[in-house]
Amino acid sequence: MGLSLVIFPVFFCIITAAFGFPYEQHKLMGKCSSTRECSTGQICSSCPVELQGSRCVRSSTTNPFNLVNASMPFNKYAYLTTHNSFAIKKRPIQDAVPQVTFTNQEDTISQQLSNGVRALMLDTYDFKGDIWLCHSFKGKCQDFTAFEPAINALKEVEIFLSSNPSEIVTLILEDYVEAPNGLTNAFNASGLVKYRFPVSNMPKDGKDWPLVKDMVAKNHRLVVFGSQRQKEQSEGIAYQWNYMVENQYGKDGMVRGKCSKRADSSELNDRSKSLVLVNHFRTIPIHQASCKDNSQDLMNMLSTCYHASGNRWANFVAVDYYKRSDGGGTFQAVDMLNGKSLCGCDDVQACVSGSSSCTRGSK
Template identity: 50%
Template sequence: MAALAQTIISGCVGAGSNRELQKALSALCMICCFVVGVECLCFNGSCQARSSSCLEEGNCGSGFQCQQCPARGILAPRCTRIRPTNPLSHVKSLPFNRYTWLTTHNSYAVQGMKDVGGVPRLSPSNQQDSILGQLQNGVRGLMLDMYDFEDDIWLCHSYGGHCHNFTAYQRAIDVLIEIRDFMRSNPEEIITLFIEDYVKVPQGLSRLFFEAGLNEFWFPVTRMPKYGVGDWPTVSNMIKRNQRLVVFTSKMNKEDSEGIAYQWTYVVENQYGDEGMRKGVCHNRQESYPMMVSLSLILMNHFPSLADYTGSCQHNSAELMQMMRTCYEAASSRVPNFIAVDFYKRSDGGGAPEAVDQANRQHLCRCWDAAHCKVLSLLPTRTISYNLHGIFP
């Protein structure tokens, strides 16, 4: 078995000589694409040609959406992916930091939400659907900006550390209850929250999570890698203990005062906004250690300073894939664990879901190419197990 394992891994990274084995494994992943001889996008066994045209949603399979991308000069509607492959449906035996998760920037800032107090909202929106819709489509990282507002804690897309009725979106507890209900209904899913924290009320955040009932899923700081270095527990262990909610705050003092992890002790993160989208450059944001520092988790931002619905289909396509490779090199050949974008459904084909799948392939067998990546589970003990169904098509 060890010899077979090494053969498959060698073939995966292009160094092996067992061509028949590699060919057999490749066929299992994207057989429909090999049959029709075109480049395909696949999700859970449903495949579409990358240029597959459509007239309405019903023309596309599960995990796809019919849309245009005028920013890329694509005016004819085509089927595009809106969901990544869930890596936990294939392997749960790896440490949490050996997976990549689709993450939404300003997850709460949803188009079409009702104004607060009848005052028109001036803040731009960054997503198309509700947080529940995002979770149902495989988003597992949520970026939430929390503020004191109207004697409560609200989600606001604001400025200057203060929330206003023209920048407010909704009460934080309402969103947290949605997350709680999703986690109760999906007992093997793990969710990570990145809180841009402007809450000044003492114990405000910890009380909020308790009132929302999310304490039942809380992953404690004491189980995180000391100083942010080293492996996390395996996801199977997190699921078994029901410690499936990982929460980070931007306020350092709250790790001691409220037991909420300070984000940049555990996460290196690239620059956000226009500066973070410069081609060929992936440097850290001011609060983060440099990308090359070996903290256990990596967050990759890829969205402009001003939300751009029309341009997002271009930002979330080839540009996103290129930036992922750039950040991979900047982080000493380490794959991002969280890929954060605006309008995650928008792309010219595979988009953010395909980027997440590529990253998970790299975690598992050091391949970017689906046709060469069939190893199911590479355990921390270096024991390898196989399942010949093919993963991350």
């Protein structure tokens, strides 16, 4: 009898492993040894700067359109944004040329979108007779700074939009393309043209954008901003600074208690621009340090930038290594922003009709 008591648990563990029966799922911040031990929407992550051992941390956002509604203007929601979305680790080596540049993300663009990222920062260049995504310098792409042809990333976005007919994606382009209609040709080839939100419909003088549900109904589900003023007229790519304010990026944009504008942007409290973008990433990306950057430090900066932006919460939150945190991370930050904007609560989950968990702060 005693032997049976010993054998049965061992046998059960073997069967569990062999047939893939579910492991015990740990709640947020629970200790773990693999992601399959964590709950849905979490990963098992190590963050030596902040945590002791590996813990279950969030890895996906809450969709406010599904949770609350899609009947507010586009500029009333917050969207998780990845900085240099294309600059991922383990990318294929192009033409066997070693890469000598920084990386900012771990996931493919498809994975980012699947996890709730809704805005992508892409750097576009003329390279090899085509349009490429590069993390380069002085406006020139090099073999050792090139990641992939832009068409590859754009096709990933097209696949996501075609598979998710109620979602909206924003592209923010740092654009060095000089080839006539270079970007237009890339959008045409990718099949994204049919989703483009027309520049002629973009609001001026700080007015509200159309309702999300109306953008979806018209299939205007790709919003594109670029850094070249003349392309608003020549290619219909909205000049970013006509519609958006943005804080300083890099180390100078991460000073505690300070939220200053980047050089290209008008003043953060300029209400003639209806969108607010908050950058929170280092000049030189550091994978492990992003755990701390994407946690309470990010929440503090969003609060600081709220006041600097004339009491407006950010619409776009741009980060490196978006899944790295000591708990809720960037996903909780976006939930906070949507909660503040949609119902005045500290978490969008509290905006659900009948919820009694609302903690009201600054609207």
